[in-house]
Amino acid sequence: MMSLAETPMQRERAQTIYEKSKPGRRAAVLPEAEVPETPLDELIPAALLRSEPPRLPEVAEPEIVRHYNRLSRRNFDLDTGFYPLGSCTMKHNPRLNERVAALPGHARLHPAQDPSRAQGALELMWLLQRSLAEICGLPHVSLQPSAGSHGELAGLLLTRAFHADRGEERTKVLAPDTSHGTNPATVTMAGYEVVKVATNERGGVEIDDLREKVSEDVACLMLTNPNTLGLFDENIAEIAALIHEVGGTLYYDGANLNAVMGHSRPGDMGFDIVHVNLHKSFSQPHGGGGPGAGPIAVSERIEPFLPRPQVVRREGENGGAPFFDLDHDRPQSIGRLRGFQGNFGVFVRSYAYILSLGADGLAEASETAVLNANYLKARLAQGRAGERLPVAFDRHCMHEFVLSGKPMKRDLGLATLDLAKRLLDYGFHPPTVYFPLLVDEALMVEPTETETKESLDAFAEAIEQILAEAEKDPEIAKQAPYTTPVRRLDEVKATRKPVVRQPL
Amino acid sequence: MLAAIGVDSVADLFEQVPEPLRLGRSLELPAGMSEAGVYERLAALAARNADAEEEVCFVGAGMYDHYVPAIVDAITQRSEFLTPYTPYQPEISQGGLQAMFEFQTAMSELTGLPVSNAGLYEGPSSVASAGYLAIGATGSRRFVVSRGVHPHSRETLATYAVGFGAEVVEVGLEGGVTDAAALAEAVDGETAAVILQSPNFLGAVEDVEALGAAAKEHGALLVVAADPMTLGILRPPGEQGADVALGEGQPLGNRLDFGGPSFGFFCATEELIRRMPGRIAGETDDVDGRRGFVLALQTREQHIRREKATHNICTAQALNALGAMIHLAWLGREGFRELGELLARRTAYARERLAAVDGVELLHEAPVVREFAIRLEAPVERVLATVAAERGIAAGYPLGREYPEHEDGLLVAITERRTRAQIDALAEAIGAAVAESGAIVGNSATKAPEGVG
Numbered sequence: 021m022m023s024l025a026e027t028p029m030q031r032e033r034a035q036t037i038y039e040k041s042k043p044g045r046r047a048a049v050l051p052e053a054e055v056p057e058t059p060l061d062e063l064i065p066a067a068l069l070r071s072e073p074p075r076l077p078e079v080a081e082p083e084i085v086r087h088y089n090r091l092s093r094r095n096f097d098l099d100t101g102f103y104p105l106g107s108c109t110m111k112h113n114p115r116l117n118e119r120v121a122a123l124p125g126h127a128r129l130h131p132a133q134d135p136s137r138a139q140g141a142l143e144l145m146w147l148l149q150r151s152l153a154e155i156c157g158l159p160h161v162s163l164q165p166s167a168g169s170h171g172e173l174a175g176l177l178l179t180r181a182f183h184a185d186r187g188e189e190r191t192k193v194l195a196p197d198t199s200h201g202t203n204p205a206t207v208t209m210a211g212y213e214v215v216k217v218a219t220n221e222r223g224g225v226e227i228d229d230l231r232e233k234v235s236e237d238v239a240c241l242m243l244t245n246p247n248t249l250g251l252f253d254e255n256i257a258e259i260a261a262l263i264h265e266v267g268g269t270l271y272y273d274g275a276n277l278n279a280v281m282g283h284s285r286p287g288d289m290g291f292d293i294v295h296v297n298l299h300k301s302f303s304q305p306h307g308g309g310g311p312g313a314g315p316i317a318v319s320e321r322i323e324p325f326l327p328r329p330q331v332v333r334r335e336g337e338n339g340g341a342p343f344f345d346l347d348h349d350r351p352q353s354i355g356r357l358r359g360f361q362g363n364f365g366v367f368v369r370s371y372a373y374i375l376s377l378g379a380d381g382l383a384e385a386s387e388t389a390v391l392n393a394n395y396l397k398a399r400l401a402q403g404r405a406g407e408r409l410p411v412a413f414d415r416h417c418m419h420e421f422v423l424s425g426k427p428m429k430r431d432l433g434l435a436t437l438d439l440a441k442r443l444l445d446y447g448f449h450p451p452t453v454y455f456p457l458l459v460d461e462a463l464m465v466e467p468t469e470t471e472t473k474e475s476l477d478a479f480a481e482a483i484e485q486i487l488a489e490a491e492k493d494p495e496i497a498k499q500a501p502y503t504t505p506v507r508r509l510d511e512v513k514a515t516r517k518p519v520v521r522q523p524l
Numbered sequence: 525m526l527a528a529i530g531v532d533s534v535a536d537l538f539e540q541v542p543e544p545l546r547l548g549r550s551l552e553l554p555a556g557m558s559e560a561g562v563y564e565r566l567a568a569l570a571a572r573n574a575d576a577e578e579e580v581c582f583v584g585a586g587m588y589d590h591y592v593p594a595i596v597d598a599i600t601q602r603s604e605f606l607t608p609y610t611p612y613q614p615e616i617s618q619g620g621l622q623a624m625f626e627f628q629t630a631m632s633e634l635t636g637l638p639v640s641n642a643g644l645y646e647g648p649s650s651v652a653s654a655g656y657l658a659i660g661a662t663g664s665r666r667f668v669v670s671r672g673v674h675p676h677s678r679e680t681l682a683t684y685a686v687g688f689g690a691e692v693v694e695v696g697l698e699g700g701v702t703d704a705a706a707l708a709e710a711v712d713g714e715t716a717a718v719i720l721q722s723p724n725f726l727g728a729v730e731d732v733e734a735l736g737a738a739a740k741e742h743g744a745l746l747v748v749a750a751d752p753m754t755l756g757i758l759r760p761p762g763e764q765g766a767d768v769a770l771g772e773g774q775p776l777g778n779r780l781d782f783g784g785p786s787f788g789f790f791c792a793t794e795e796l797i798r799r800m801p802g803r804i805a806g807e808t809d810d811v812d813g814r815r816g817f818v819l820a821l822q823t824r825e826q827h828i829r830r831e832k833a834t835h836n837i838c839t840a841q842a843l844n845a846l847g848a849m850i851h852l853a854w855l856g857r858e859g860f861r862e863l864g865e866l867l868a869r870r871t872a873y874a875r876e877r878l879a880a881v882d883g884v885e886l887l888h889e890a891p892v893v894r895e896f897a898i899r900l901e902a903p904v905e906r907v908l909a910t911v912a913a914e915r916g917i918a919a920g921y922p923l924g925r926e927y928p929e930h931e932d933g934l935l936v937a938i939t940e941r942r943t944r945a946q947i948d949a950l951a952e953a954i955g956a957a958v959a960e961s962g963a964i965v966g967n968s969a970t971k972a973p974e975g976v977g
Contacts, residue, residue: 030812030814033814033815034618034622034814034815034816034817036622036625036626036629037626037853038626038629041857045856046855046856046858046859047593047595047853047854047855047856047859048593048854048855048856048859048863050859050862050863050866050940051866051940051943053866053869053870054870054943054944055869055870055872055873055944056869056873057869058869058872060757060865060868063868063869063872063891064729064757064758064868064891064893065891067731067759068729068731068758068759068891069757069758069759070755070756070757070758070759070760070763073756073757073857073858073860073861074630074633074634074755074756074760074857074860075633075857076630076633076852076853076855076856076857076860077853077856077857078856078857078858079853079856081595081854084595084850084853084854085595085598085599087853088599088623088850089599089602091618091619091622091623092599092602092604092605092619093604093619094617094618094619094622095604095605095608095616095617095618095619095620096604096608096613096616096617097603097604097605097606097607097608098603098607098608099603099604099606099607100603100604103608103609105609105612108609110609113606113607114559116559116562116563118601118606119563120562120563120566120567120570121781122597123566123567123570124570124575124576124577124578125567125569125570125571125572125573125575125577126570126573126575126781126782127575127779127780127781128575128576128577128581128589128779128780129573129574129575129576129780129781129782130575130576130581130583130587130589130780130782130918131587131780131781131782131783131784132583132585132587132921133573133574133583133782133918134908134909134912137573137574137579137912138573138574138782139572139573140568140569140570140571140572140573141569141573141782143569143572144566144569151553154551154552154553155551155553157547166645166646166649166784166785166841167645167837167838167839167840168838168839169826169836169837169838169839170645170649170837172836173684173687173836176687177683177684177686177687180686180687181686200826200827200838201825201826201827201828201829201830201833201838202826202827202836202838204826204830204831204833205826205829205830205831205833205835205836206836207831208831208832208833208836209656209684209687209688209835209836210687211686211687211688211689214830214831251540252540252541254540254542256542256545257542257544257545280541281551282547282550282551283538283541283546283547284538284541284545284546284547285547288545288547289545297839299839305606305607305843306607306608306609306610306839307605307606307841307842307843307844308605308606308608308609308610308611308617308620308623308842308843308846309609309610309611309620309642309803309839309840309841309842309843310643310785310839310840310841310842310843310844311784311785311787311839311840311841311842311843311844312839313785327683354683354686355679355680355682355683356648356676356679356680356683357649357680357683358645358646358648358649358676358680358784359586359587359646359647359648359649359674359676359677359680359772359783359784360586360587360676360782360783360784361782361783361784362783362784363781363783363784363785364781364782364783364784365779365781365782365784365785366784366785368566371566372562372566374553375554375556375557375561375562375565375566376556376557376559376562377556378553378554378555378556378557379550379551379552379553379554379555379556380550380555380556381556382551382553383550383551387534387538390534390537390538391525391526391529391534391537394529394531394537395525395528395529397529398528398529398530399528415540416529416531416536416537416539416540418537418540440613441615444613444615444616449608449613449616450613452612455827473525499811501615501616504615504616505615505616505618506614506615506618506810506814506815506816507615507810507811507812507814508615508810508811509614509615509808509809509810509816509817509818510808510809510810510811511614511808511818511820511822513808513809514806514807514808514818514820514821515806515820515821515822515823518797518804518806518820518821519806519807519808520625520628520639520640520797520804520805520806520807520820521625521628521629521632521638521639521640522625522626522629524629524633
């Protein structure tokens with residue numbers, strides 16, 4: 021085992037802002053009241069007032085800034101280094117998008133503003149709807165869902181409304197065993213039962229298994245294409261036909277849309293409902309776990325049920341300018357999924373991204389994402405990685421690929437988790453680990469189009485070095501990381517005896 | 525790169541897409557643009573919105589024009605907070621995880637409940653998520669909801685309830701607050717949750733403890749939606765018997781953004797911790813004994829538990845919750861209380877000032893903190909249009925949009941940005957617009973000012 025001196029950041033023990041609090045310190049200077057200072061209990065009955073204020077920290081502004089700057093340095097981020105987190109599309113976030121989202125006309129626009137005084141915002145939303153409809157190959161879009169999983173819930177509620185309208189009640193939703201965890205979780209929330217479909221030896225849906233499970237009880241099949249193995253399901257037309265024959269809908273989890281923009285469209289593949297993760301393919305910064313947005317695009321037959329309100333463009337009278345409006349009058353709508361109109365700030369950033377790249381730029385982004393993934397896959401097929409970390413399905417991939425650490429574990433005693441932790445010492449964010457579930461010791465690698473060949477080479481080289489080092493002494497990786505602000509953390513303790521707030 | 529892959533062109537890599545499914549043409553979208561060009565295009569769109577920089581904003585209805593301190597932007601725009609994802613690798617995510625832990629502490633303090641998550645999408649979907657939690661906790665599928673709960677929250681709950689197979693029963697308002705007798709009548713042994721909001725949509729502070737007795741009696745959960753900006757002075761929901769306290773987080777450190785992104789906060793009793801939706805940061809130690817933070821109780825979540833998860837949420841609103849934490853630290857313990865008092869006093873002034881205007885009367889007289897409802901003796905939408913066009917004031921939220929029984933109602937919101945002069949201008953403008961509409965009926969005597977000069 022390696023023995024290293026404590027780094028300066030490790031020596032700096034974590035202290036919360038509450039522990040830096042001293043009575044009487046503060047940052048805020050509030051405006052004068054300018055009105056009579058009536059005692060509070062003359063305005064609101066004393067029984068409804070709190071006896072003392074919440075124990076928020078008492079800290080001056082310089083200390084607040086210093087505290088959060090220090091905290092920020094305890095994060096690894098995309099602007100610092102390679103972040104090939106599979107299924108998450110960690111592409112560069114153009115700063116222009118932050119600038120235009122912060123314009124007061126966007127940032128300080130009240131969501132209940134009358135549509136006649138929010139024409140720019142509604143037109144932007146309408147333009148984004150049209151752009152996503154074209155990219156997805158489906159005619160109608162709702163921007164309302166707040167994230168991918170919210171779009172999934174919308175999709176299943178739309179499916180339920182669609183079937184109810186035809187007097188049908190269906191109970192099952194199919195999802196491949198490679199699906200994202202949000203898919204089955206959503207199925208349960210939407211009141212259906214999930215039925216798993218097997219994967220064939222090429223990494224696609226096992227058609228025979230699907231055929232066996234398809235029935236008139238099936239409301240929907242949820243699919244990601246390319247799937248979570250990074251493989252395009254070549255049988256998608258046949259799959260779509262099987263589902264449509266029994267009257268089910270086909271739902272496209274758009275987490276992997278970054279592979280096919282301008283090349284292939286979910287609508288043309290036969291999907292009825294698609295969600296788009298604006299924080300993945302369309303460059304909204306991931307924010308440490310949001311915000312994102314999960315707009316949905318749908319086919320003609322699903323349109324009547326879309327959430328309300330819907331942004332619409334009304335033609336101007338007598339050739340006048342068109343009017344952009346919020347349409348609440350949608351009698352068959354499933355209703356609202358959230359407050360107001362959606363994560364508008366995210367829409368501004370993603371629309372700026374679409375304008376920047378344009379039609380050909382989006383197609384090129386997908387091409388480069390696929391090129392980068394295949395190049396990195398080829399690099400990792402050489403040397404030690406090729407032997408210890410074979411690709412799970414050996415064919416060209418789309419924007420990501422999945423390796424199996426099974427031989428590495430068998431021969432070197434190194435789990436995928438150990439490799440991931442050792443990568444931290446090399447300055448890389450590890451790939452997604454232990455997903456998808458059907459691959460043993462899985463590592464899911466998504467480089468994205470905004471990485472150079474040099475950064476892909478450096479990553480492959482780091483994996484090679486870690487494996488070489490592990491052949492001599494596997495303990496090095498098993499005890500890693502060494503250089504991070506903290507070392508391996510006791511996650512069991514955090515769950516068994518949860519401490520989820522600072523005791524005060 | 526192509527040689528290393530063993531193909532001649534990138535097109536070869538796309539051959540796995542069956543030929544009929546290849547688009548075979550360019551997308552029908554404009555060509556790409558320069559950075560300057562995109563800026564000009566977006567700025568031109570932004571210029572066609574009447575924002576709170578150009579109009580004096582008295583509109584609330586769940587989102588408020590508060591002053592967001594400059595350090596919120598400075599810190600949340602740092603790459604280290606802006607560009608990572610969910611902290612799946614805690615050793616390199618201590619900053620984000622600790623910020624979540626600090627945020628959870630703050631929300632726990634505000635609501636008076638011991639457990640907070642790291643945030644959900646926004647307010648109304650958090651109400652629906654509480655419904656899902658209540659079904660799991662009680663085994664019942666019936667929600668009793670006050671009509672004082674934000675209309676968007678009620679509608680979102682109803683949308684989700686179809687999936688839950690649950691029934692939603694609404695209880696009306698009486699004198700601006702939830703009708704206590706009707707509520708007691710509506711709650712039964714099959715009720716999963718009683719859902720209230722305080723201050724409610726009409727701005728009235730509810731007696732949560734008294735109303736909640738019906739929930740306690742029948743074993744239903746008491747869910748309370750709160751406006752976080754009022755919790756510096758109002759008795760916290762946790763002290764009034766709430767099992768879950770949640771709400772729209774926008775007033776804390778988040779801009780209006782035409783409705784999002786913001787965040788929802790979600791707090792609960794210790795008993796419900798394993799049923800909570802969303803991420804929760806927890807404290808632990810590393811192998812050398814150093815203090816650290818991780819995502820705790822992950823076995824609740826979709827990426828582990830799949831169809832048995834407590835919720836489907838994955839990406840939430842971490843950056844928005846960080847903004848809230850910085851805003852709260854900036855306000856500090858005393859500043860947060862003072863701000864609550866400032867809102868209550870300016871609101872009392874504005875309410876009295878408007879009530880003194882001819883053709884205006886209070887819609888209810890229940891206690892309020894930062895928002896209140898009035899009735900106009902003139903068509904509300906017309907008054908709003910006149911006041912906006914002639915005075916540059918967004919006078920409030922027309923209640924008729926959501927409450928047909930209050931077609932003449934206007935909801936007026938106050939923040940620390942609304943000065944006394946602006947309030948006076950609002951009163952004057954509304955008075956003039958109402959008078960101008962010629963709708964004042966003869967029996968409305970001219971009112972004398974009531975000590976608000």
